[in-house]
Structure formats: C-alpha cells, structure tokens
Amino acid sequence: MREALRQAELALAAGEVPVGAVVVRGDEILARAYNRREQLADPTAHAEILALREAGRKLGGWRLLETAVYVTVEPCAMCAGALIQARVGLLVFGARDPKGGAAGSLVNLVQFPGFNHRLPVIEGVMAAECARLMRDFFAVRRRRQQRGEVAELAEGARLEIE
Amino acid sequence: MREALRQAELALAAGEVPVGAVVVRGDEILARAYNRREQLADPTAHAEILALREAGRKLGGWRLLETAVYVTVEPCAMCAGALIQARVGLLVFGARDPKGGAAGSLVNLVQFPGFNHRLPVIEGVMAAECARLMRDFFAVRRRRQQRGEVAELAEGARLEIE
Numbered sequence: 458m459r460e461a462l463r464q465a466e467l468a469l470a471a472g473e474v475p476v477g478a479v480v481v482r483g484d485e486i487l488a489r490a491y492n493r494r495e496q497l498a499d500p501t502a503h504a505e506i507l508a509l510r511e512a513g514r515k516l517g518g519w520r521l522l523e524t525a526v527y528v529t530v531e532p533c534a535m536c537a538g539a540l541i542q543a544r545v546g547l548l549v550f551g552a553r554d555p556k557g558g559a560a561g562s563l564v565n566l567v568q569f570p571g572f573n574h575r576l577p578v579i580e581g582v583m584a585a586e587c588a589r590l591m592r593d594f595f596a597v598r599r600r601r602q603q604r605g606e607v608a609e610l611a612e613g614a615r616l617e618i619e
Numbered sequence: 620m621r622e623a624l625r626q627a628e629l630a631l632a633a634g635e636v637p638v639g640a641v642v643v644r645g646d647e648i649l650a651r652a653y654n655r656r657e658q659l660a661d662p663t664a665h666a667e668i669l670a671l672r673e674a675g676r677k678l679g680g681w682r683l684l685e686t687a688v689y690v691t692v693e694p695c696a697m698c699a700g701a702l703i704q705a706r707v708g709l710l711v712f713g714a715r716d717p718k719g720g721a722a723g724s725l726v727n728l729v730q731f732p733g734f735n736h737r738l739p740v741i742e743g744v745m746a747a748e749c750a751r752l753m754r755d756f757f758a759v760r761r762r763r764q765q766r767g768e769v770a771e772l773a774e775g776a777r778l779e780i781e
Binding site for chain 1: 656657659660661662663664665668671672675676678679680681682683695696697698699700701703704705706718719721725726728731733734735
C-alpha cells in the first residue's frame, strides 16, 4: 500500500485525482499505476485499469490468477468489474468512497453472488493517508474554483471526501 | 448496430468472444472496436472499453457527453461502469447476457440510483444476429474441446448463450 500511495502522489503532482494502484503476485510487484484520466483523455484510465493492463502484458495473458490489487481508494463500478474480469484473487484498499465505491459503499460488486468470480476484500489499510491525499486535492481545487482560476465545477471528480 | 455487428465478426475471425461496439455522436461514428482480450493479453480489452478509449482520444477529453454506445451484447459490470465514468448519454445493445449482464440482467448499473451518472438503455436491437454470433463461437469452441483440440475449459468466456 505504501507503493500505491507513492503512485497516488504522482497523480497529485500531475493534477489528477490522487489514486494509485499496484498489482502484486507473491513478493513481486507486477504493475503500478496512477489515475491519468486527464493526461490520457481516457475515461477508463483509472489507476486500477492501467495497472491491470500492465500486469496482463507482463504475464502474457488476461487471467491475473493469484494476484492481489492494492489501491488507495475503494474501486468504482468499472474498476470493481475489471477486478472480476481479470480474476484477481484479493482486493486491498485504503479509504472508502461513499459517493462511488463499488466494493461495499454503494454496492459490492466484487462479492456479488451472480458473477462468475468473487474475491475477498481487506479495507482500511493506511486509510488516513489515502483519504488525506484526496482531501488535499479537492481542497486545492475548491480554492482555485473560488478564485475563478478553474471555471469548471468538480463534476469530474471521482469522489469527494468531505 | 450494423457496424457493431461487423466489429463482432472481426472478433470472431480473430478467435475472440464476438462482441463489437461503436461510439456515436450525432451522425458521426467516433470509434469502433471489438473484443481483443486474448490478442492484447489485457483483461480490460472488451469492445466497449477499447471504443471508449478511442473516442476519448478523438475528442481530446474523457467526458463523452452526448454520445451513444452501440454494443452487440449487454455490457458486463466493468463496461457498464465505464459508460458511467465516460458520461455516455445512451446505451443501445443487442442480445442480453443472462450470466454477466450489468445493464438489467444480473444488476442494472447504468441506472443505479447511487451513482453520479445514469443513462437510458435501448435493448434488443438486432438481438438475434448478435446472439447468433455468440452461439456460433461457443458451439465451435465446445466441439474443439470435445475433440481435445482445446485443453482449457470455457471458463474465460464472457457469457454463454445456450
């Protein structure tokens, strides 16, 4: 999770919503990524998606069996669905996302009985640090909006921890 | 949908689960793609994800407002989540996926009250043709498995319309 947090800090430095993710198998880090939605002009470029894609390339196949994904913030529906698609073995996340979280907050897709894959979840790991990055990001953005430096509302925000 | 079906046929020819998708705005096709999970060794390389990524690149931003996505088969949870993330305006799909569909079959994520975006859905467009491609694909795969040409079970299948 420390490495995922480092990735989230890279996102923050790049002006992106600060979420970082790491894919691990055994002792090996297969992939690490941070949210790059603005940079890549890609609606799917959340940290988890980018990390899963890299891990697939590294393993030479899309089935990421026996891997664990560490992510600083609870995955959204897209990312939770991607964990299922990739057959990931374990999800570990830091802070909850009460507004969009799909691993327990709004819905729990990674343990949804109907799907063909389910995975255990460990939450709350370094949650305070993970949430603090998000709060800092949105506090800065709000101040810039109030000063008129950013015309757009925070509509694009993945979540907003108050 | 005719163009999405053409994409699904390309997937079939490439040995992939035959699903095709198209992103449209007004009269313009912004992006078209087919499922390339095996080819790209990418668990996220469903037709919808690839098409949304291309549309983002084309428009220069991740908000695909006022777009419609046409896909031959009901989206899974990952793809339904991606439609929400991209703020897509309309989903049109062909065949239902009773085993993994997340736009009404197992769950309806694109109209889930808690999320910050919802979109209307039109289903059943050219459903018979869309389903037939899937049936053909899985029939061939089953025959090859029975002959021992394919060791692996159909576990990786996105869905199986019986």
